[in-house]
Amino acid sequence: MYRDIWCGELRESHAGSRFKLCGWVFRRRDHGGLIFIDLRDRSGIVQIVFSPDVSAESHKLAHNLRSEFVISVDGEIRLRPDGTANDEIATGKVELYAGNLQVLNESAVLPFMIEEAADASEALRLKHRYLDLRRPELQHNFVIRHKTTKSVRDFLDSAGFLEIETPMLTKSTPEGARDYLVPSRLNPGFFYALPQSPQIFKQILMVAGMERYFQIVKCFRDEDLRADRQPEFTQVDLEMAFTDSAEIMALIEGMIAKLFHDVINVTIYTPFKVLSFKQAMEKYGSDKPDLRFGMEIADMGDLARLSSFKVFLDALDSGGRVKAICGKGMASLSRKEIDMLTEDAKAYGAKGLAWIKVKGGFESPIAKFFQNDVLQQIAARADACEGDLILFVADKESVVHNVLGRMRLDLGKRLNLIGAGYSFSWVTDFPLFEWDEEEKRYSAMHHPFTSPSYESEERMLQLPVEAFQPGAPSDILSSLTAKAYDLVLNGYEIGGGSMRIHKSEVQKRMFQVLGIGDEEAYKKFGFLLDALQYGAPPHGGIALGLDRLVMLMVGASSIRDVIAFPKTQKAVCQMSGAPSAVDQKQLRELYIKVNAPL
Ligand code: ASP
Secondary structure (H helix, E strand, O other): OOOOOOHHHOOHHHOOOEEEEEEEEEEEEEEOOEEEEEEEEOOEEEEEEEOOOOOHHHHHHHOOOOOOOEEEEEEEEEEOOOOOOOOOOOOOOEEEEEEEEEEEEOOOOOOOOHHHHHHOOHHHHHHOHHHHOOOHHHHHHHHHHHHHHHHHHHHHHHOOOEEOOOOOOEOOOOOOOEOOEEEOOOOOOOEEEOOOOOHHHHHHHHHOOOOEEEEEEEEEOEOOOOOOOOOEEEEEEEEEEOOOHHHHHHHHHHHHHHHHHHHHOOOOOOOOEEEEHHHHHHHHOOOOOOOOOOOOOEEOHHHHHOOOOHHHHHHHHOOOEEEEEEEOOHHHOOHHHHHHHHHHHHHOOOOOOEEEEEOOOEEOOOHHHOOHHHHHHHHHHHOOOOOOEEEEEEEOHHHHHHHHHHHHHHHHHHOOOOOOOOOEEEEEOOEOEEEEOOOOEEEEOOOOOEOEOHHHHHHHHHOOHHHOOOOOOOHHHHHOEEOEEEEEEOOEEEEEEEEEOOOHHHHHHHHHHOOOOHHHHHHHHHHHHHHHOOOOOOEEEEEEEHHHHHHHHHOOOOHHHHOOOOOOOOOOOOOOOOOOOOOHHHHHHOOOOOOOOO
16 A cells, blocks of 8 residues: 555644655755655645654665655654744645655656746646646646536436437537548548537437436537637536426526535525626627626717717717727826727727716817717716716627727726626527628527527518528518527636427428528438427527636636646647647548648
8 A cells, every 4th residue: 555644634633643655756855964855646745854863764765856756655743843834735734754765756857847837838838748737736626627527417417317428420510610520431431520519419319308418528619729718628518308498597507506615615696697698788798798897888879969979970870889888087097098998999890989088077089079968968877977987989889899898898807896706697588690791691699409589489480481591681580589598607608508499390490591401401410300300399408618617616717727638729739749640551541632731
């Protein structure tokens, strides 16, 4: 046996007893007479003292110990002498006086010290991920991740869900990203797609009478990567028959509350705030609003109408919007600082930024276009008092919301308004369709299996054929809404789901509107369309992004810190070197010829 207790478990109550420990040499200090070692295992760190009076042999051997050598050591636990306790570690009041020391393995010179790993370049850390992962901070992240999946499993198990695996070698699922393809050797020229999500299979499990399914599952999307994206990521995926949106939302709230209590001992109050997509966009300029602070966006259209300011009037005349946010205490900004804000607004897509300072009156290049009582009303609506700065954007609605939404977040940070804590909300009633300006067609905002709301379904079924794929945005199609709900935490979308279409005629109509012809629909999703004909129950579900959720729970800034072996922005695994070229023989067996310059 290598150990009879873990390093991090030792306390004052153990003083006087003998224990055997094992782990890695974290730090070594040679004080001539005594040699001190911080021994680290997954549970924590404890100080080992090598004294020639206790064991001359071990003391001699300890001279050769270097960082990350693997050792096993036994000895007596003693209280540290007065004044030498280390309050920063849980074992800081005790130390082990080494008796027998065994060096189990040596370590080559490290590319970076474990305790200084955070300062090493990310490329180097990812190349030697096994060393990076020895960092206590990262080990903590994986403890939290493990506890999270355990809590979720326990919760869903007690709510009657079955964990069922769905295939990894599958057909393309339409989640809107590119597929990772896998060639089939036995079917030359044919490819599997790695699942972007188990969407279709989980719906078919509902048709199959499984009633409640869940899976903690890898999904693959070949997208350009950002800080919180990875080509393979994990979802807590679930689906339920005979249910409705309210039941699924309540279930997830219960799961989250238990999870935060079990894993990080944080109380989360339910029910969560619910905002419609429209409200979220109007007030926060985002469909994943950070509700840890206010600073709501105010509509100034009617008041702008009363002005003679051409930029505002033109925007309104061409169907656009004029809206504003208030920067508390920001009337003191210099002209130069305001110019910098204007540059930000331009970078976000605005043509410019209008502003009014409330400073013993109204100070602004545009004040002259407004009557004083209108300025008063503007200030009241923006919730601006003496000392505040009102910022306006006038443009197309989508531009106004995007720019002010982003500026709200910037100002929230700048003014230190974003408190600690976890602010959950639901965003519901999403549009069913989204106009794709480039392709000049509608696509499904969530995915094409999402059920329209009751009235939208009626209207969609009544649409004349010429209304499908109109070639330009259509008022009717744009106004249809979905029974979809996104779960938002602190400005991040951490989950999304919907009620599904369970009638094949509605599903067929959905494909028609999306310009997916019968033949194409059948080729791609025929198995779902078939299944829907045989007594499909009403059903719905959701998927939560596990990586993002754990990232927020541990306060990490990137999901790479909660994924054991993440990939870089270029989708490369620095450690294994994947993706890599393969043997000609392998390619020949797959009937594949590579054209790319290798
Ligand atoms: N399949 C969806 C996704 O991956 C989630 C869902 O609708 O359940 O986003």
